[in-house]
Amino acid sequence: MEVLLLSIKEQLVALFPAVLQPLAGHLLSITPVLGVFAGCFALTTVLERKALGRIQNRFGPNRVGPAGLLQPVADGLKMIFKEDIVPLKADRTVHFLAPVLLATTALLVFSVIPFGQAPDGRHLVPVDLEVGLIFFFAVGSLAELAVFMAGWSSRNKYAMLGAMRAIAQMISYEAPMLLSVLTVVLISGSLSLVDIVGTQAGGFWHWHVLTPWGAAAFLLFLTAALAESNRSPFDIPEAESEIIAGHMIEYSGFKYALFFLAEYLGLFAMTSLAVTLFLGGFHPPIPQLAFVPGPIWFFGKFVVIIAFFIWIRGTLPRLRMDQLLQLAWKFMLPMAVVLLIVAAAWHRISLTWGPVFGWLFCSPPVIMAYLMLGRGGAGKKGGPRVYRYVN
Amino acid sequence: MAVEWLWLIPALPLLAAGVLTLLPTTAGRAASFVATGSMFLSFVFSGLAWLTTLDQGEFSRTTFDFVWFKTGTAALKIGWVLDPLTAVMLLTVSLVGSLIFLFSVGYLAREERRVTFFAHLSFFAAAMLGLVIANNLLLLFVCWELVGLASWLLIGFWFRKPEAAAAARKAFVVTHIGDMGFFVGMIWLASVAGTLQFFDAGAGCLEETVVHSLGAATILGGLALSTVITLLVLWGAMGKSGQVPLHVWLPDAMEGPTPVSALIHAAAMVAAGVYLLARLFPLLDAVPDSGSLVAVTWVGSLTAFFAALVALGQTDLKRILAWSTISQLGYMMLGLGTGGPAVAMFHLVTHAFFKALLFLGAGSVIQACGHEQDIRRLGGLRRRMPFTFGVYAIGMLALAGFPFLSGFWSKEAIFHSAQVWEVSRIPFVLAVAGALLTAVYMTRQMVYVFFGEHRNSSFQKSFSERAVVTAVPLAALACGAITLGFLGTQAFPLFQEYLEGETAVLAWGDLIGWGSLGLIALSTLLSVGGMALAWGIYRPSQFDPARQQDPLNRWFPRIFRWLENQFFLDEWYRQTVVRGTCLAGRGAEVLDRLIWGPVVRLCAALVQTVAWCSRLADEQLVNRGFDRVCRAVRQGAAWCSERQNGRVQTYIKYVGASLALVVWVLILIDRS
Amino acid sequence: MDSLSDYLLLSALLFSLGLCVTLVRRHAILVLIGIELMLNAANLNFIAFWRFGPNPEALDGLLFVLFSLAVAAAEAAVGLALILAVYRRYSVTDVENIDELKG
């Protein structure tokens, strides 16, 4: 399938005059990515609501279209037609720019993720950057700025508070995420995602997740990803009960939809990165299944993780702000550092004596660290809430 | 005793003086013991020092110098010298001094201020001994001045008597006129010779090189430098030894107690002048028959003759002896000028003994006769004081030059050298006349005092003539007067050789040689003839002092009046020198009032005007100008401090501006 | 292609703009931002010279700028902390009024 896609692209590019060809080339490679992920967005919104319903012993949306599958269309239409209210005192330009910036960053992030590889070695990736990962995080971290702009420009105390909380959360989770990703970089030796996926070729036993440090890093990365995209247990900014919709409070209509879109795209970006880094990207679990095209595998794993996220969202209650930060700085960061060390050790050991010994030597420190930090960290403090004044 | 320990000799009496000044006036007996003991101890040490000079054989001179103080590079060295001359002087001064101390213990037994007396006396002895041992003209001069001070203290001991105080002051002033000459000479010598050390390993001022250089240098018309310096020193010596122009203080110095007169006028102070010249003899002799030796001789002979004449006319017991001292000193100067230091020193030593004897004898006579000093009211003491008469007679005969006594030999030596002196014959003639007159006035005095009837009303037998403490010194001095003469006879000139450093050899031939035999005959003729002449004139049967005037007065009244009043020298001095200085003083005062006063006031006025102008200038120009500058600086500073206005941006502006400037400057430099 | 002088021109412009901002703006933080701008202009200069320099393989310029970035970040952090402290103390962020160290 990759070959098919690539050849289509070439033919289309050939249509354009020479001058525009590079531009056309890029555009052509971007459009499928956008289309697919926009579609995903629509699908996931409804699937998520249905899944949550099911988790809470109730139906999800099932009114619009068969089993509610047309719900996103409804939402979209609603969003488009809703009145776009801009507060009087709001800072118009910044107010307008915030969602735009957020959406663009969310989309930009997909440009470095490899979806597939044609047999002749050409990769199905919009831009094969040599420093792909740095690009990913650089652009990813723009979200904070956008959130701030949103929060600040709407001149609303709740918005401001929500923005501050969101930023604090995103910043404090960026560090552990970067470090966990670093372990993968340490092993694969390169920042380009294509290379990272390359190192995980072959069977699923090559995948990074199937290493002691890899598993732990994968879990860390997932929790950080959740926090980064302000979802599920970490969705304090949008905590309806506390500060209504956080920084998105003064947005309505299409801008709010954009925020929504950006949030989901951020989530997709994180999951796709998780897939490429830990689950072997577009590689089939066993080489024999190679006939199935790469993107299929990619999106398979992608869906699994999304389902996992939704599952998480359904079960876990929202964390308090201090618990949230505590978890980040006291548990995940040290854990990530330990993983880094373990990964280095693994790299040394597995090269010389093979994976078995690697597991033997590397897993105990990870578990030990987990237990140690667990006890000291959120575990104990995360206990029943102690009220200082009311007893 | 080595030369290093020489300083002990003067130090002991000085120590005694110090201790005595601290003692309470009641501790009289203890004071006398301390003083006499320290004197005898220094006499013992002098003996030891004299022994060291003997056993070193050939002419021995050892010096010990040390740096007194250092002024920058020049270091002032002083020290002491031990050579035959020093040894002789030490012996005579300390022996005669200790005998006089012993005598004064008895003599002043009832004096209530004995402690201070003995303190002054030991102080005088210390100064004198210090002077003798000095190897440096400066140290000598210092001791010389101390001796002058001590003499002032001692002469003026009974300061309540106005005459004594006046006499002390007179002595001090006159000796200091002499000292001025000595001082100028010393400084001149120091500036020329570069050092005041006598013997300093070849560089001393009495050593060959320096003496020769001084002799060679001539100033103002051919006079040798050494001659000029020695003339000045001579002037100092004349002051101290009481030679003619500066002798007026000596007769008046008799106001002090007799032991003082004895010590000062017999043994010590007067001898200092002769010792000084003897010490500086190499300088005097730097140029063959130099003017200074001629001057010394003339001064000596004139003084000898003149003093002898005046002594004839004196009626005071101690004044006669004073004038005889002056004449004998004249003889010493004559001996020094013609025969060199050995002759003078021999006479000095013998004179010290018999003159001390005479003075002490006179002292006991005065005390016995209730402090009566006028010979006309004394008399007939021969039987009343037989011991004193006997001793006094020995002294008189030695002084008069009775054959084979010490005075005869020393005088004969002087006549011999005077006769030989080729410059002129007159000094020899004066010396002979003097000797005759000496014999005459001494017998006159003997007759007045000891022969004839007793004219003294207050004679007290109670004075125990035989008190040991007074009799022993007299006896000792008497044997000294007799025996010392044989030290330096023509035949066996032990004393002279010892001084020159050769070994004495017994040569009877010299004694009976044609020249000397004549002299001996001459001197015996003079002394015996003089005595006979005087006996003839003054014999009691012929002349009764109580009723008749002095025979000389009767025969030559005008001449006798001149003699009695010492040729009116005092009055003449008073008219000329004293009046002159008063006149000069008043003139200076007038001059000062009329000329200097206005000049000073004029200067003051001038200075005031200048000050006024400078204040004006200061006020207008400097202050105002300076204030303006200050204000400008302050304003500038204020402007600068304003620049630091705390605002960050202005600072960055300055940085930026300077950056731009630097860039442009670099560009411009690059272009050129 | 664009030549070295274009980059230098741009960095010079940026630098002087940064300087103007620091000198002109009243708000303390904007002064700090002006400084950041100047710093980055210098970095741009470095990279330009590194790229057009004799041997780009040596990567010296690049590393240098990397380090200067780190330092600049640290400096910005401390600067902002200071401004915050000043604000807490004098409740003023206007550079004109922060002139306690007056001459």
Place this chain on the structure above:
Amino acid sequence: MIGSGIVKGMAQTAKNFAGTYIAPRKYLVTVEYPEERLPAKENARNFPFLVFDGDDPEAGLRCVACRICEKECPPQCIYIEKDKEKKPDYVGKMQFQPSVFDIDISVCMSCQICVEVCPFDAIRMDTEFELSNPDRFGGLLLDKRRLAKSNEYCAEIHPEETEQTEARRAEDVRKAVAKKQARQQAASSD
């Protein structure tokens, strides 16, 4: 252990999720409202309605315009005007009847006080909640006619309560009749 709570929670939600598909009846609890409805609860109450016996709302109206409910109503949303003529009530006693009986259901807070104080069981709480209508003012002011509802409807929505009231009313009628009879006997007797 930090993760144990999460795992248990996840397991629970997974069970629910699966359960809804495997045994929807046990797990699925949603009542799809417009299509399915839950039977209204017996003593649910919304807004009051007037009860009338028989089939003629005007005649059978139990309300005798005694205005107790008007006075007692906390938000004062009941407005009654008494009618001149009288009509016999269920025991035959001649009672007034309201000419006007308006309830402003936008004001009514459905506290059921009027039902409790009504001596004649003339007013009951309705369970009808789909009352949305476009007219904010007139639409929500229900007059006597729209308020009146038959006793059968009342029995339908409040079965036990109506049963008791009917029993009590029957008892009253019986006693009234008995009393009438006694009075007649007395009248007849004396």
Place this chain on the structure above:
Amino acid sequence: MSLTFAIIAAIVLTGAIGLSVLRKTVHCVLSLTIVFFGLAMLYIRLDAPFLGFALVLIYVSAVTILILFTVLLTRNREIETDVSPYSRGSIAGLIVGGSVFAGLIWMIYRAPLSRGITELESPASVKSLGERLMTEYVLPLEVIALLLTAAMIGAVIVAMKDPG
């Protein structure tokens, strides 16, 4: 002077000028981000992609947020609309800036710089960068680490509300 360079230069300059002109502080800070984006693009054009994205990562995400936080924390009581955004003596500042600029321009055009671009076979590969960083520049790396920690602690202490 290619087109893209002109565009990027334009972006950077608009950002910079916005920085100096805009009244609201937050707007200035945002224009600063624009400048940084432009710079990042320039770095990428100069074959230093790692640096470009590092710049974005460090500046846009971290420093700008920091600045924004500080701006918010120091919003002084009265709304700062009435006071002119320019400090006194700003004309002098402009003059100084202008003269510095003139000096630099003069320097650039006179200096013999016109060297062409030297071909670089591969953009600064991160691997080689890593190697050099770890071998030759390890000391500066350590020092920078120390400096950053010190600065961080310092900043925290300075800005901390005293617990009293």
